[in-house]
Amino acid sequence: MYSFDIERPTSVADAVAALADEDAQALGGGQTLIPTLKQRLAMPSKLVSLSGISEMKGISQAGDSLTIGGGSTHGAVAAGAGAYPALAALAGGIGDPAVRNRGTIGGSLANNDPSACYPAAALGSGATIVTNAREIAADDYFQGMFTTALDEGEIVTAVTFPIPEKAAYVKFEQPASRFALVGVFVAKFADGVRVAVTGASEEGVFRWTEAEAALSADFSADALAGLSLSGDGMIGDLHGTGAYRAHLVAVMTKRAVAAAG
Amino acid sequence: MTKVTMTVNGKSVSGDVAGNRLLVEFLREDLRMTGTHVGCDTSQCGACVVHVNGEAVKSCTMFAAEADGADVATIEGQAAADGTLNTIQQAFQDYHGLQCGFCTPGMVMSAAALLKDNPKPTEAEVRDYLEGNICRCTGYHNIVRAIMAASGQDVPAVAAE
Numbered sequence: 001m002y003s004f005d006i007e008r009p010t011s012v013a014d015a016v017a018a019l020a021d022e023d024a025q026a027l028g029g030g031q032t033l034i035p036t037l038k039q040r041l042a043m044p045s046k047l048v049s050l051s052g053i054s055e056m057k058g059i060s061q062a063g064d065s066l067t068i069g070g071g072s073t074h075g076a077v078a079a080g081a082g083a084y085p086a087l088a089a090l091a092g093g094i095g096d097p098a099v100r101n102r103g104t105i106g107g108s109l110a111n112n113d114p115s116a117c118y119p120a121a122a123l124g125s126g127a128t129i130v131t132n133a134r135e136i137a138a139d140d141y142f143q144g145m146f147t148t149a150l151d152e153g154e155i156v157t158a159v160t161f162p163i164p165e166k167a168a169y170v171k172f173e174q175p176a177s178r179f180a181l182v183g184v185f186v187a188k189f190a191d192g193v194r195v196a197v198t199g200a201s202e203e204g205v206f207r208w209t210e211a212e213a214a215l216s217a218d219f220s221a222d223a224l225a226g227l228s229l230s231g232d233g234m235i236g237d238l239h240g241t242g243a244y245r246a247h248l249v250a251v252m253t254k255r256a257v258a259a260a261g
Numbered sequence: 262m263t264k265v266t267m268t269v270n271g272k273s274v275s276g277d278v279a280g281n282r283l284l285v286e287f288l289r290e291d292l293r294m295t296g297t298h299v300g301c302d303t304s305q306c307g308a309c310v311v312h313v314n315g316e317a318v319k320s321c322t323m324f325a326a327e328a329d330g331a332d333v334a335t336i337e338g339q340a341a342a343d344g345t346l347n348t349i350q351q352a353f354q355d356y357h358g359l360q361c362g363f364c365t366p367g368m369v370m371s372a373a374a375l376l377k378d379n380p381k382p383t384e385a386e387v388r389d390y391l392e393g394n395i396c397r398c399t400g401y402h403n404i405v406r407a408i409m410a411a412s413g414q415d416v417p418a419v420a421a422e
Contacts, residue, residue, distance in 0.1 A: 006263060030323060097392070
């Protein structure tokens with residue numbers, strides 16, 4: 001690693017102030033950023049650790065929505081988001097137990113890895129990303145691989161999920177990294193179905209609108225018969241071609257619908 | 262440099278650390294507590310698992326500064342002061358849950374975290390919990406058997422899977 005200073009503010013306001021310095025970078029749970037730093041792929045002058053900010057932790061339910069603090073770990077969400085079982089299950093399937101005790105939902109969404117699980121949950125649920133400055137709809141938030149609507153120094157302080165009638169997340173794990181080779185989040189609301197896909201597209205997480213229309217009319221795996229995606233623009237690597245990933249999207253979507261019941 | 266103070270195995274320790282000092286480096290190189298191992302240094306293998314405020318974490322993927330004020334438990338604190346092994350360690354010995362022993366500190370600390378939250382896990386739950394701990398010697402069967410024994414449950418003669 002290159003050398004850098006580290007600060008541990010205890011409030012969002014102090015963290016925002018610390019991030020105003022040039023080349024300062026926020027540190028969530030560090031489960032992606034620290035390996036990146038070890039490979040010298042990032043060179044911040046200062047890391048601002050968000051792990052000591054208690055106002056960014058915790059899970060609360062208000063009516064039909066669940067709000068999760070941006071500093072909540074995957075383990076905390078897996079244990080505490082029982083009001084939204086598909087979300088709790090997704091969090092409990094990220095990484096391994098020790099990773100889940102450090103990695104955070106805010107960090108995952110700020111990074112927007114094209115194979116991460118949480119972006120599928122946020123986009124598939126139509127969640128609202130709450131920052132220190134504003135609220136951003138998930139449909140506007142994800143802007144391509146590792147790219148989000150966040151400005152420099154902006155912190156994801158919370159995420160609010162509308163709780164659907166039914167939902168499920170199913171991923172096909174890349175066997176070495178256990179990241180999603182393809183993951184599909186399906187959520188059925190009173191006014192329609194949302195389908196979000198991670199791991200597949202070169203543009204990062206996306207909504208499969210044709211599947212949403214078919215499932216909104218008939219929420220069953222059979223409703224997806226005949227629907228397919230093109231392999232163009234899909235990630236192709238040694239683990240699978242774009243066409244293979246496109247095929248997996250349809251298969252995982254059917255499995256997610258079946259799992260949602 | 263940042264001054265950090267934390268409790269390690271019940272003792273208060275402090276030191277001045279650079280921002281990029283990893284927790285495992287602080288433990289091994291500054292405190293000279295070399296029981297916690299570094300296998301992969303990429304948060305895959307779990308040889309570096311310690312407990313921070315009661316939760317298992319990979320100490321190669323956390324900065325020492327982030328543990329300021331924390332309660333840290335390492336493998337050195339598992340046995341009694343006179344060297345008597347704790348239940349999990351004794352079960353690893355009884356069931357031959359280690360061969361070269363390199364992964365064992367992390368395995369024991371992960372097992373301790375599992376049994377704290379889930380005192381009577383199923384074999385499948387043990388295997389699932391150990392997803393982030395890699396052993397290149399045993400094939401895992403005897404590790405799983407040791408953890409089942411440490412939980413006071415029947416030990417399968419030949420582990421499934």
